Structure formats: C-alpha cells, structure tokens
Amino acid sequence: MRILVTGAAGFLGSHLARYLISKGHSVVGIDNFITGNIENIEDLFGTAKFSFLKYDVTNHLYVPGKLDAVLHFASPASPIDYLKYPIPTLKVGALGTHKALGLAKEKNAVFMIASTSEVYGDPLINPQHEGYWGNVNPIGPRGVYDEAKRYAEALTMAYHRYHKMPVRILRIFNTYGPNMRLKDGRAVPNFMMQALKGKPITVYGDGSQTRSLCYVSDLVNGIYRLLMSGENDPVNIGNPHEISLLELAETIKRLAGGRSKIIFKPLPQDDPKVRRPDITRAIKLLKWQPRVALEEGLKKTIVYFKAKMK
Ligand code: UDP
Secondary structure (H helix, E strand, C coil), X not given: CEEEEECCCCHHHHHHHHHHHHCCCEEEEEECCCCCCHHHCHHHCXXXXXXXXXXXXXXXXXXXXXXCEEEECCCCCCHHHHHHCHHHHHHHHHHHHHHHHHHHHHHCCEEEEEEEHHHHECCCCCCECCCCCCECCCCCXXXXXXXXXXXXXXXXXXXXXXXXXXXXXXXXXXXXXXXXXXXXXXXXXXXXXXXXXXXXXXXXXXXXCEEECEEHHHHHHHHHHHHHCCCCCCEEECCCCEEEHHHHHHHHHHHHCCCCCEEEECCCCCCCCCCCECCHHHHHHHCCCCCCCHXXXXXXXXXXXXXXXX
16 A cells, blocks of 8 residues: 555654555655654655655645555644644644545545544543543643544544545554653653653652553554554554553653652643543454553663663
8 A cells, every 4th residue: 555644753653654664555754843853764764665745734735646545643742742832733633634634535545543532631431432522621721632633533524424435533542662752741751761860750740640551563553453444433542551640650760770759740731630541442343452561661662762862
C-alpha cells in the first residue's frame, strides 16, 4: 500500500512510518515541525519507500499519485504544547482533519484519525469504554485539544455515513518510548530527565491521579491491526495497567538510579483524576493486547534518554 502519514516526524508518526515500511508499504510523510523533529525520521530519508513533504496540513492538501490510506497523526499532543499552541491545536484537529478526509475521499483511501483518551475528559467512569461520551470542559485550557479531537471524530463519522468512506477512529491512551522529546513536558520524559540529572522529580497534585501507560511498539502494532481491520467505530488502544503518578515517579527514580527527591507542584486545571482504557473491543476485534510490561518499557526509554542527553 502507499500510505500518507501526517505528523510523520512526531513521536508516534515516526514509529508508525518506520513500522509501515518494515511491513513493505510505501510512506509519504508530512510534517510542519511545530512539535515534530527531523531527527526522528532522518534514517528514512534516501530509502526508496519513504518520501517527505514539509507542509502544514491545515491548508489544502495535494499529493500526486495513488494513496491507499491516509493516517492523520499531526497534532501537538502534550499539555504544555496545547497551552503554547492553542490555535494550531484546534486548527489541525478541525481544518487538518477536513483536508485529510477530503484527500482520502479523492483517492478512495481508508482514513484513520489519531484520536485520544482526552475525548473522555476528566472521566466519571473508570475504565473508559468506547461507548462513554466523556466529561470535557470545552472552555478550559485542555479544551483546545479535547474538543478538536471530538470534532475530528464527528467529522470522520460524518464522512463515513454521508460519503460511505471506510474510516478508523483510534483512541490512543498515554504512550511512551524512544523519540519522545526530552522537554516534551509529559510525565514520563519529565520524570526521566529529572531522575537522570539528579534534579527534583515534580509530581503535580498529591500524585494520587492515575494513568495507564502503553509502550510505543505495542501501540503501533495495535494501530496497524486497526488499519487492516474493517472496523469503522472507535477503538481504544492502550495498556490497561493503571498506576498512580506517585508510583510512576518512584518507579522511574528507582530504574534511573538517581538520588532525586520527589517534590509536589500544583495540579494543572482539569487534569484527569483517573484514566484507564477498557480494551475489550481491541482484544475481540483486533486480537490485540499490549505485551511490554511497564518496567521493561521504561528501561528501554531510559536508554534512549541517556543517549540523547549526551
Ligand atoms: N505530571 C506530573 N509531573 C510532571 C508532568 C506531569 O505529575 O512533571 C502529571 C500530570 O499532572 C498528569 C499526569 O502526570 O496528572 C500525566 O500527565 P501527562 O502530561 O503525561 O499527560 P496527560 O495524561 O495529562 O495528557
């Protein structure tokens, strides 16, 4: 297949592009480098199966040649990024999804939207299944991301129903691994950099809030299975192993071997108190479930961060 990946220089986009190429597909990558990093895809340049366009996908998209799938992964995705780029975040979820859908329709391609557990907001049920409508503050600081992704899902379903297009709605839960930026601002890179430098580890709130962390190779495998399935309705992809942020800080501190203190900082507004995917649908429909245990994935990620710090 010839597959377009928007956000190809980002954390997930770069892993996805590499995985698709390893499966024998050709990839056309697009990125405007707002939060993407060329180093993530450097090794793909010059290989016959990869081509790249530096472009902002909120503008009209023209890609010559056939396309079998359009995977829309472009978006700022760390809370600090959507605070810094609130309007580009809204635009890439809304206008960018519209342009990517239009391109997929033109090419008779399958369309996939990289959606998020943030569509569930600060959830009132735990774990979150795909039938849950969520609890989102539309005008809060995270609203720019949450609502853009909710709009993207609505638009994707409208194209599916009205134009009869094949679509995939992937709800991604917290993911970590190599190619995350050192200063990404999310919990795993923050705690790792702080632990490796012997600086205080900053836990927001009292650390009792929970997340469920998926290693990137597991996630990419789930994405590929969803793409190849015939499933048009949303599917959660994530690791259901739920831990508190304080536990995560202590685990990373131990694995990184530093002597950092754990300190507490104010909890950001609308920070979800719990998050854990119900992956019943992924298990049943895709025969997928994560394999990499948390400590194993964290150790691999520490190796990457150590090398990048040099
Ligand atoms: N967090 C933290 N310390 C940090 C960064 C994040 O305690 O240095 C907390 C954050 O408040 C949230 C959780 O870690 O409760 C996960 O945050 P992250 O930014 O990784 O992603 P989110 O799941 O909120 O989108």
